[in-house]
Amino acid sequence: MHSVPNGIPVSIVIPNYNYARFLKRCIDSALGQDYADVEVIVVDDASQDGSAAIIKSYGDRILACLRRGNGGHAAAFNTGFAASSGKIVLFLDADDYLYPDAVSRIVDTWDAATAQVQSRLHIVDEGQRIKDVFPPPELPFDSGDVMPKLLHKGRYQTTVTSGLAFDRATLESIMPIPEKEFRQGADGYLVTLAPLYGHVQSIDECVGAYRIHGANHSVFGEKLAERARWRVSHDFRRMEALSDQASEVGMAVVPSEAFRHDPVHLEERLASLCADRRRHPVADDSRLALAAAGAVASFEMTASLRRRAVLAAWFLSVGMLPRQMAMAVLSWKLEASSRPAFLARMSKTIRHAMG
Template sequence: MATHNLPANDRKISIIITSYNYEKFIRTSIDSVLTQDYPHVELIVVDDCSSDSSREIISSYDDQLTSCFQEVNQGHGAAFNRGFAASTGDLVMFLDADDFLLPNALSTAIEAFEMDTSLCQYRMALVDEQGHRFDVFPKLEVKFDTQQRAENKLLHSGYYQTTVTSGLIYSRQYLTQVLPMPSEDFRQGGDGYLVSLAPLYGPVTSSEIELSGYRQHGANHSSFTNQLVKRAQWRIEHNQMRHKAIIKTAVKQQRAIDDNFYFNDVGLLSEFMCIKLFSESTPLFSQTTHTDLPEQKSTPSRTTIARQALRNLWQENISVANKLILAVWWLSIATLPKKAAQPIYSWKVLASSRPALISRLSKVLRRA
């Protein structure tokens, strides 16, 4: 049944929880779906060959959900593929097992999902390991890119301002065109593949509704900010895979993309700068770069990276005050000696490392 033919409150949604060794959180995630007040919900849980008690916990809900147990560990992308193949909903949401839906958020989130769009983006409550809220993600001063802006920005820089897995709802019509995804390329970050292609298949919209709790803890991939080089290298390699998928689709659809568009991505340039500051010996690009990606240039200098970032910073969907403080940040990490630039770089990516004065300034800017 086509999504656009159904009233908003009649659309069926498939919630696909993907889990690997999350026995500590999986019950909370499942219960958060089962207790929603929206009546048309299908719950699917994909376990990626967990070695803890996750499977036993999932099996205890067998009469309330569809379980899919992978025989070997295949990663995030393969779990998305398996869950979607088992689903029947007009709308689809992938929910990480360490995250959870906020109470009764689903009904208002679905009502905000506009007809004939490929993807709707939502805010999430940022919570600690115990589930206590301490912030919102993305931060309120960061505005989602939507509609034509999202498409234009994607073709210019290979990304647009969006969010992560548990803050996204997709139309089935869109997903049938791009799934299954190449699972080996996306063993981590399957959401990166899906959001990267969404503007090329239909409008992307957004809502200020808080849909889910996005848990920050020591075991998830998003929290290893104390391992800056490892995180930066993973993100660079992940972006290579995203770019490969974007280029393939753009060629198929005869769309023009900017030459070397990965150098127009301010976030990716930040990862390049991390490598330059903290690990001179680590290459900016993987040695296994795919031949169908644009030719990679030699390693640029800190000054070159910062100059390119400043050139693109003014296109970001943030306030002028935030653009100015980011411009100062880029200039500082590009021109100061490495020992002085390293802590300044960390202030942006790890809030807990900021001096009190910088933290207060950051809060003021969020209100600007």
């Protein structure tokens, strides 16, 4: 579908908002690629910290796009893409960074049918100490034509912004990203629609670092209900966009049916309902019905039987236990910091045993 030979121009778009303390590491990693034909575009989304001065210090080594008003993730993506020229486009979050061979690996993985390349990332803390891998190695990426899985369950195994690269023609078919609906989570929009236009190729090695810290959207701390509600609503917006785009290319998706097969969505929906029923976005949900659907969906996963069985048991526990106990079981899985010490020590052992 798409022909991308070696030597093709690549654009790295860095959306930034108030990440001055991480920005230099990020930009330096983009400029430090061992692949020659790379342009680096930095979009500042009206930061209030020292970001503008850092961006200015790079002069013409980068293309700077300084937005006058804060528009969020999608607006920054749209601005950066409009300014880019590469046939392959990476979106690199400003608090993350790439390893020097990231672009070379992506180009080497590309073929004529590729719409998207996805890679694992090291999870690092604020001091760049490696803590883990995302997605976990025991969860295999979905590759090739992922549309059957996407239409069936509304999701496939992918990664976050900084582990993604897209074919320009694909992005031209699905952008601009709706800015109000995807003020946060713009990468979710892209990975949901890109497979309509080609194959997904996967790199199992880590090509960069995904930084977890107290200020980024991936960390909600104690706000389990808020996080779950946001993710449920984000899924609804993703599936609405997929349904609209799929109909344009002669495919059909039924969001309500797809959600029944998606344990990730059902997990967050159960968390939202259990943690704060009053603000839960789906009025007629019940804990038991969500738990039962989650248990069934668990056994459809691409994972070991042990992992699937443990997840199914977790769903049933949250669905059937008294609410206070269910909340404890929920938080132990979704928020590592809430686990009792003995569970924290056991978690990695259990995770590897389930791989």
